[in-house]
Amino acid sequence: MPSYRAPVEDTLFLLNDVLGFQNHANLAGFSEASPDVVEAVLGEGGKLADTVFAPVNRAGDLEGCTRNPDGSVTTPKGFKAAYDAYAQGGWMGLSVPEAYGGQGLPHTLNTAMQEFVSGANLALGMYPGLTQGAIAALLVHGTEEQKQTYIPNMVAGTWTGTMNLTEPHCGTDLGLLKTKAVPNGDGSYSLTGTKIFISAGEHDLSENIVHLVIARIEGAPAGTKGISLFVVPKFLVNQDGSLGERNGVACGSLEHKMGIHGNATCVMNYDGAKGWLVGEANRGLNAMFVMMNEARLAVGVQGLGQSEVAYQNAVAYAKDRVQGRALTGAKVPEKAADPIIVHPDVRRTLMGIRAFNEAARALVLWTALQSDIVHRSEDAKQRQAADDHMGLMTPVVKGVLTDRGFANAVEAQQMFGGHGYVEEWGMSQFVRDARIAMIYEGANGIQAMDLIGRKLPRDGGRAMMTFLGEVQTFIKDNNETEALKPFCTPLQAALNDLQGATMWFMQNAMAKPDNAGAGATDYMHLLGLVAMGYMWAKIAKAAAAKPGDARMEAKLVTGRFFMERMLPETSLRFARIKAGSDTTMALAAEAF
């Protein structure tokens, strides 16, 4: 039976000692988040994840969701009670403004909690995750009436939210969408169409479900410029806020998926369903993009969460399972064999996952902190810098953390030998669950294109220049410190690769955009490696300041492992980018 323990201590270390979380007391909600409050919040959150979410994870996988003949959907046993504990604990509104029933604490803390929840039970964590996404969209684009109608109920957890984008013939290319919205004349619209892959589209966890739906208003322009966003509640809401009649939206079927069985992935049929415009007509994609940065960050966090839980279980197995002897002689001669953690190839695997997890967690929290600055700072320049960072790092966090998170789950499963392949041990579930994060919320290839085609060139490359400058400054300031040389030297080499690749695109991709497309994924991973290398350098600096602390010494070793064995991948990525698109694009489609 797999287990999970939320990395509360490590998160606190990163916030307090590496990222300077406490230096932001000027931001709304941060002064309330004093060190003891943060410790208490994360401690409680971790406990909920460990003792309430994790124990029903395996059952959720086995049992899955069931669509009943009346179209209702039953979630796995135990999900409702766990969801209620989350809602009643006030977690849904942790960072939602108090005006709508939330606690107004930093989104950074909510992001940390998202990791705990995703690691403990990804399928269950998606229900509140989507609700928080819907809250975020309504907060920015909803009318005051819409906010008052929907958000407090969602914060209380009595209502949940969804995002309805994909249709059978369009996922990435939303310009092709067909769902129609016809004005009813009373300010409302009548929506008709089919949406697929709608996570949490129908279930029994909440009394009402608030669907955010993109559709084309009759007569609107074709393509992405004719897309509008609507709010479509499952049950209409009466003037007094009570639930009225059932709306014309229903779950037509559930998808049978590789993983996240506990989350209901629905085909949703809209049959003249009543909806209300959110934001401006034909500006629906812009409205969605607002919530996308945070949703994509949250999906990156899911990759990290699965990597962490897979790592923890692989470590436990590697300490317990005895098989063979250490190459340097028996370590536990009194047993028939040594625990497999003595074997260098097992160590290599565990160290690699661990070195990723710690850096990825730092990158996530750093980026979440920027999100807080974007939304809460009163300093326009600070907001702009934070927004630049968000734009640049969001596709990296989403794409790299889910690619590597999945790969790490696979490597952790490998530690178990044949037992890893047997469902009973739970490692297969981590792999199958982690797989979705590479796909939804924009498949990772799309993240790479977003990075190279949109985020990188924006404002003359300002965001990237700032990032390159920041890392370079760190190296200059620290490469004379003996303890930090093993970090600064490889980081400089990796930074040179990133600079070289960025320059290469400037010189070769303007006139030949296929060169950008063919190198996009490698560039996303290259940036991710440098960003994680930079996180390790910062962690090392904080750890080196606490000599004699065994946990900190372990961090220095783990960080050096990253610098020696993982960061050098930048030069391979750079080499691939420089290969350009010629051989990639040379074959006619028929030759495949």
Add this chain to the structure above:
Amino acid sequence: MPSYRAPVEDTLFLLNDVLGFQNHANLAGFSEASPDVVEAVLGEGGKLADTVFAPVNRAGDLEGCTRNPDGSVTTPKGFKAAYDAYAQGGWMGLSVPEAYGGQGLPHTLNTAMQEFVSGANLALGMYPGLTQGAIAALLVHGTEEQKQTYIPNMVAGTWTGTMNLTEPHCGTDLGLLKTKAVPNGDGSYSLTGTKIFISAGEHDLSENIVHLVIARIEGAPAGTKGISLFVVPKFLVNQDGSLGERNGVACGSLEHKMGIHGNATCVMNYDGAKGWLVGEANRGLNAMFVMMNEARLAVGVQGLGQSEVAYQNAVAYAKDRVQGRALTGAKVPEKAADPIIVHPDVRRTLMGIRAFNEAARALVLWTALQSDIVHRSEDAKQRQAADDHMGLMTPVVKGVLTDRGFANAVEAQQMFGGHGYVEEWGMSQFVRDARIAMIYEGANGIQAMDLIGRKLPRDGGRAMMTFLGEVQTFIKDNNETEALKPFCTPLQAALNDLQGATMWFMQNAMAKPDNAGAGATDYMHLLGLVAMGYMWAKIAKAAAAKPGDARMEAKLVTGRFFMERMLPETSLRFARIKAGSDTTMALAAEAF
């Protein structure tokens, strides 16, 4: 509904134009394998895979195997008919000597057929695959009576075979095994113990099942030196060859696995089961090793098979699915969007899988050809060289082809977006099925240790020196040819990395074996990359000799993609190896 088409044409090209299959007419069975016979055999084999095995693949995943209350096991609908078609087509004994009912054709052809079968239906293909493994072991180590009793029935397919190694507490470390064999005094033994993960351990495809079981004879030495191999039929065989009473071996339960649902993975209980020694007492592991080279080669082929079928389906989807427009302007303006194969990131993925598949297939067939030489050549020197090659390349074929085969299935699945995660499309099954090949028949970390600890140093490194010399000679002979320069130049760089890494181990691993262990997996992949790069260089030479042939031109492009984008990974692997084991091994186990 996924589909499969066996790569017959490509296999024929590799045999005839690249590997000089027809130059081996001096070997037994090869003169019968004239070009037209080979074409007919592979054509028929491909047809069986495409039209009989592939159509029941998805049903096998959905339905799985069922253990009935009486301990019997029912395979998925359609499996028995497909298995019968295979058996009746004479495929089981394709390369088994005619003296035992086989056709005596080269094992190389059987290996090609194994790819077709594994690509079409991995779970089903395992039943004959294990039977062929059992035949191979009996051919080498069985008494003439054992051979006559078991082999012709297995060749006919009326009986099948298994390998029983793993026990609950031991997989890799077989020295720990507990299954006991007590002499009955009449030459037979009484076996008692529990074996787990026994593929095809019980099923309804054949009348009898011939279990090859390792066990410890009462009083035998502890560890691996006290292990013996036994043949234990499910039904005892009467003097006249007819089936007698049921033996004391039964399937206790089936494992619930991530994939290969159509194959029955059994817990087998031996309760005083009657068995007969195969080969010498206490030399059972040596007997198993004989069949391991071929079994590991076959598992590597499974990785390739899954990579190929996943590729084929991803190509079909990429040509069909329209989404977005080419970066260089609409390619199919009359449609609402372009097929996604126009996008460079999609191309990059497809080209990467394709470039792997073609080189991996060449490496497999080349190695299979060496296996034929080992078993059939009358020239001791030629046999030795072939045996050296087999020893060196077997862990590479097993480890690298299954690691990459799985990764490729994941990448192919990614092409489908959300549809790839939904079971209905079949891509998830390829991923789940491919996953096992990294684990069974010696987990890939074990392959790496086998390579570095056993195969590399054997006979003073003779096998590696020969391989390095062969590749170097090829480069010297061809690097002045204009068409081959784009192959020879990068191959030389990769070869230098391999030489450097080999030297590094010689200098740093003797005194410090952890340095070998920490670099083993990277070295296995480094050798695999160089071997595949060499295969591409040879393919390019053959292709360049046929100017104007579109298929050959596509090979030259695909090969250059490999050389430019995939082969440079050698330098990353070399860098990791040189990092040594210090940070890998530094942490105390408690620090994890």
